[in-house]
Amino acid sequence: MSKKIENIYLDYAATTPVDQRVLKVMEPYFSEKFGNTMSLHSFGQEAKAALEESREVVAKLMGAKAQEIIFTSSATESNNLALKGIALANQERGRHIIISNIEHPCVIESAKWLEKQGFEITRLKVNKFGLVNPEDVKKAIKKETILISIMHANNEIGTIQPIEQIGKVIKNETSKLKSKIYFHTDAVQTFGKIPVNVQKLGIDLMTVSAHKMYGPKGVGALYIKEGTKIIPLLHGGGHEMGLRSSTVNVAGIVGFAQACKLAKKEMEKEIKRLTKLREKIVQGVLKRIPGSHLNGHPRLRLPNNVHFWFEGVEGESLVIQLDLMGIAVSTGSACSSEKLEPSHVLLAIGLKPEQAHGSLRISLGRQTKESEVNYFLKVLPEVIKKLRKISPFKK
Amino acid sequence: MKKKGIYTKKVIEHFSHPHNMGKMKNPDGIGKVGNVVCGDVMWLYIKVGKNKKGQEIIKDVKFETFGCVAAIATSSVITDLVHGKSLEEALEFSKEEIVKKLGGLPPIKLHCSVLATDALFEAIYDYLRKQKREIPEKLLKAHQRIEKEKKELKKRYKKWMKIEERIRKK
Numbered sequence: 215m216s217k218k219i220e221n222i223y224l225d226y227a228a229t230t231p232v233d234q235r236v237l238k239v240m241e242p243y244f245s246e247k248f249g250n251t252m253s254l255h256s257f258g259q260e261a262k263a264a265l266e267e268s269r270e271v272v273a274k275l276m277g278a279k280a281q282e283i284i285f286t287s288s289a290t291e292s293n294n295l296a297l298k299g300i301a302l303a304n305q306e307r308g309r310h311i312i313i314s315n316i317e318h319p320c321v322i323e324s325a326k327w328l329e330k331q332g333f334e335i336t337r338l339k340v341n342k343f344g345l346v347n348p349e350d351v352k353k354a355i356k357k358e359t360i361l362i363s364i365m366h367a368n369n370e371i372g373t374i375q376p377i378e379q380i381g382k383v384i385k386n387e388t389s390k391l392k393s394k395i396y397f398h399t400d401a402v403q404t405f406g407k408i409p410v411n412v413q414k415l416g417i418d419l420m421t422v423s424a425h426k427m428y429g430p431k432g433v434g435a436l437y438i439k440e441g442t443k444i445i446p447l448l449h450g451g452g453h454e455m456g457l458r459s460s461t462v463n464v465a466g467i468v469g470f471a472q473a474c475k476l477a478k479k480e481m482e483k484e485i486k487r488l489t490k491l492r493e494k495i496v497q498g499v500l501k502r503i504p505g506s507h508l509n510g511h512p513r514l515r516l517p518n519n520v521h522f523w524f525e526g527v528e529g530e531s532l533v534i535q536l537d538l539m540g541i542a543v544s545t546g547s548a549c550s551s552e553k554l555e556p557s558h559v560l561l562a563i564g565l566k567p568e569q570a571h572g573s574l575r576i577s578l579g580r581q582t583k584e585s586e587v588n589y590f591l592k593v594l595p596e597v598i599k600k601l602r603k604i605s606p607f608k609k
Numbered sequence: 610m611k612k613k614g615i616y617t618k619k620v621i622e623h624f625s626h627p628h629n630m631g632k633m634k635n636p637d638g639i640g641k642v643g644n645v646v647c648g649d650v651m652w653l654y655i656k657v658g659k660n661k662k663g664q665e666i667i668k669d670v671k672f673e674t675f676g677c678v679a680a681i682a683t684s685s686v687i688t689d690l691v692h693g694k695s696l697e698e699a700l701e702f703s704k705e706e707i708v709k710k711l712g713g714l715p716p717i718k719l720h721c722s723v724l725a726t727d728a729l730f731e732a733i734y735d736y737l738r739k740q741k742r743e744i745p746e747k748l749l750k751a752h753q754r755i756e757k758e759k760k761e762l763k764k765r766y767k768k769w770m771k772i773e774e775r776i777r778k779k
Binding site: 526528530531534535537538547548549554566567568571603604605606607 | 614616621624625627630631632645646648649650652673674675676677678680681717
């Protein structure tokens with residue numbers, strides 16, 4: 215076994231560290247510029263100005279107008295607002311909603327809740343790469359359809375959906391049926407990492423999150439296209455254009471905006487750098503480890519996501535053993551989940567439960583160095599060999 | 610007890626350096642429990658000998674396990690605990706002893722300790738059966754329960770098979 219050398223974080227899809235440059239601009243907003251955005255005095259107006267400036271920055275990175283951005287506490291809240299807010303506001307036109315079966319649990323569970331309230335939910339299947347077929351979206355649409363929610367890129371296997379094509383399909387069907395079908399996308403894994411433009415994608419609502427792109431935790435946003443009929447989940451003082459009452463988290467939002475500025479500046483370079491490292495891991499693992507398989511699409515995937523399954527190895531053991539060697543990664547194994555069930559995404563792409571048990575997600579980020587990737591490629595085969603030796607299924 | 614993440618230090622020690630790990634040549638009894646669909650499979654091998662008093666004892670014990678950290682650690686610790694014990698003593702063995710020895714297990718992982726005692730009981734059952742000996746009531750009951758559970762798992766596996774077929778057809 216190699217000696218443990220350092221702590222290597224390869225789980226950026228779970229969360230990212232706050233960039234020092236983000237932290238720096240947030241700091242004054244805790245004790246010095248602490249005002250409530252609803253106050254009329256100068257403390258309040260200073261906070262309000264920072265909020266509106268931040269709204270413009272976040273809007274700009276996705277090609278939206280400032281007034282189309284609602285800040286929330288998380289992507290989970292944004293997704294809940296998108297699904298429930300649209301469904302409840304438009305139910306007199308129809309009660310049919312379409313999602314994919316590889317959405318994040320907060321979309322799946324929101325849809326399930328709406329189903330209990332009498333809405334009809336269609337869950338689209340994906341192919342073995344995790345792709346939704348735009349034709350399937352077209353077939354699923356009917357005159358009662360009011361909302362379609364398909365994630366931009368999957369958080370586990372990294373597959374990027376053909377959102378633009380799906381957007382076109384929905385636009386066509388909307389004009390044929392003469393009834394608006396809203397299109398929502400959960401862009402948590404793509405916003406700030408690859409170019410995301412709401413006009414180009416043809417979407418009406420989009421969920422984003424700060425902590426996945428070197429901003430603070432506790433800040434999300436929902437893009438809501440002008441003219442969209444939606445109702446709030448949180449009622450109160452009428453913050454965020456009446457769509458999300460709550461005293462505004464100014465420090466967090468200022469941090470989110472700074473994270474957007476940095477992402478914009480560094481995105482192009484980062485995509486190239488991370489794609490190269492990603493390919494090094496894919497090729498290195500498939501070459502060095504017999505019985506290893508890549509999940510997700512070989513090309514249409516996030517620059518920072520690699521996902522495998524390994525024969526004869528259980529994922530939780532693999533993650534803990536790698537942690538002991540100083541490497542932080544993640545798994546979709548049943549043994550690692552609260553429900554003791556394998557990841558719904560891995561089952562949806564056709565993996566058997568025993569194959570999903572041996573899954574491993576490696577996600578790269580801003581601080582990932584090539585030397586870390588090299589260390590990972592050296593350690594992983596040793597760890598897998600060790601675990602296979604304990605197993606009764608060794609060849 | 611000191612913990613590393615969700616597991617105690619003791620669990621991690623056994624997981625990192627499992628005792629009595631590997632296949633046994635010509636075992637007197639084998640206990641095979643668990644199901645790969647659920648994630649944990651444990652094989653326990655025993656060799657039976659006699660002590661000075663003429664009692665039958667577990668002279669040697671080895672294991673092979675596919676599964677999570679808790680499954681590997683409980684396998685390792687049970688082999689330590691039963692090594693040299695008489696068959697009678699081994700049959701009185703409870704999962705609580707394993708959990709205690711490991712300084713505790715997360716509640717969601719307690720079933721792994723059941724798997725380990727089941728593997729031990731099945732190995733002793735296998736030995737007695739091969740010897741065409743009388744099988745104690747308690748052991749017979751344990752064996753029947755394990756068999757029943759295996760059947761239930763197979764049913765669950767069927768459901769997965771159907772899902773798989775459906776996906777393949779698409």
